[in-house]
Amino acid sequence: MWPRGIVEFVRGAADLIFPNACLLCDAPQAGAELFRHGFCSKCRHVVTADPAERCPKCAATVGPHTDLSGGCPACRKRGFVFDTAVRLSVYEGVLRAGILRTKGSGGEPVAEMLGRTFAEVRSAELRALNTTVVVPVPLHWRRRWTRGYNQAGAIAREIASAVGVSVRPDWVVRTRPTEQHTQPSASAREENVRGVFRVGRHASFAGSAVLVVDDVMTTGSTVAEVARVVRAAGATRVAVAVLARA
Numbered sequence: 374m375w376p377r378g379i380v381e382f383v384r385g386a387a388d389l390i391f392p393n394a395c396l397l398c399d400a401p402q403a404g405a406e407l408f409r410h411g412f413c414s415k416c417r418h419v420v421t422a423d424p425a426e427r428c429p430k431c432a433a434t435v436g437p438h439t440d441l442s443g444g445c446p447a448c449r450k451r452g453f454v455f456d457t458a459v460r461l462s463v464y465e466g467v468l469r470a471g472i473l474r475t476k477g478s479g480g481e482p483v484a485e486m487l488g489r490t491f492a493e494v495r496s497a498e499l500r501a502l503n504t505t506v507v508v509p510v511p512l513h514w515r516r517r518w519t520r521g522y523n524q525a526g527a528i529a530r531e532i533a534s535a536v537g538v539s540v541r542p543d544w545v546v547r548t549r550p551t552e553q554h555t556q557p558s559a560s561a562r563e564e565n566v567r568g569v570f571r572v573g574r575h576a577s578f579a580g581s582a583v584l585v586v587d588d589v590m591t592t593g594s595t596v597a598e599v600a601r602v603v604r605a606a607g608a609t610r611v612a613v614a615v616l617a618r619a
């Protein structure tokens with residue numbers, strides 16, 4: 374049994390670090406519950422449960438008897454240049470709501486907590502990639518300026534610190550803003566992101582194993598374009614990590 378004073382002190386400290394409510398559903402929480410995660414146990418359970426079968430190459434949800442040699446039928450056609458993709462879960466429900474929160478004001482702690490949870494829950498998969506550098510999908514500077522931060526950058530920081538490698542947010546640069554989620558088809562999206570990224574001035578990708586991090590992967594066009602750019606710059610392996618796969 375902990376002395377009452379200590380328990381109260383710890384609770385008080387937790388309240389200072391986290392607001393006294395779940396970052397995803399706003400349900401009021403005791404300090405101890407939020408001390409590690411910032412999420413209530415219900416939200417944490419929903420966000421970390423990923424019961425669906427997924428493609429080892431593109432992390433898309435697949436049916437039980439799908440032929441997964443060299444990817445699922447959908448991504449075999451696309452010829453993605455990344456080797457594999459890891460996801461926390463599917464883009465729906467609480468996780469989708471949480472990701473939308475990361476884009477609003479006060480979204481950064483939500484992105485950090487989702488990133489930390491991702492790194493914890495998928496620790497074995499992420500470590501097995503033997504990444505040498507973590508690179509977030511960059512926002513165009515104008516969008517980063519209006520949002521105040523890059524949500525993919527916050528997620529990437531958490532993953533990089535959990536696997537013990539450095540994160541290089543300036544190694545890939547977005548040269549023009551793109552309209553997000555307005556192109557319905559994969560080919561239209563591919564067209565939309567072609568040539569949008571370039572390698573940053575201080576980047577050194579030669580011989581590296583890159584982990585490209587983003588919040589959501591829908592058609593895969595964006596992460597595939599970043600993968601193409603870093604491969605062209607000398608990366609020997611490229612993997613992708615996304616919080617949610619649509």
Ligand SMILES: [Zn+2]
Nearest residue numbers: 395398413416
């Ligand atoms: Zn909650």
Ligand SMILES: [Zn+2]
Nearest residue numbers: 428431445448
């Ligand atoms: Zn696939």
